[in-house]
Amino acid sequence: MGMFAALLVGTARALIVVLELCMLVRAVLSWFPLRENNPILLFVMAVTEPIVAPIRALFDKMGWFRNLPIDLSFLVAYLLLSLVGTMLGVLI
Numbered sequence: 001m002g003m004f005a006a007l008l009v010g011t012a013r014a015l016i017v018v019l020e021l022c023m024l025v026r027a028v029l030s031w032f033p034l035r036e037n038n039p040i041l042l043f044v045m046a047v048t049e050p051i052v053a054p055i056r057a058l059f060d061k062m063g064w065f066r067n068l069p070i071d072l073s074f075l076v077a078y079l080l081l082s083l084v085g086t087m088l089g090v091l092i
């Protein structure tokens with residue numbers, strides 16, 4: 001693998017790790033009663049929602065998991081990010 005490709009894959013993996021950390025922070029913050037205008041919550045939501053929203057929309061469109069008390073789309077998004085990060089790790 002060329003040096004540029006390795007740099008690109010390494011950067012993508014680093015971005016995935018940051019996204020995973022933001023998702024974990026979002027999950028932990030959901031346990032606490034925070035105001036909607038909390039800057040940390042707003043940042044984490046802005047970073048993670050583009051990852052979670054398409055999966056949530058797919059689940060809503062298909063009618064899957066509507067009556068569950070937890071957001072499985074969030075878990076699926078996290079697992080997909082982890083899978084992509086692992087697959088990129090194999091490339092290096």
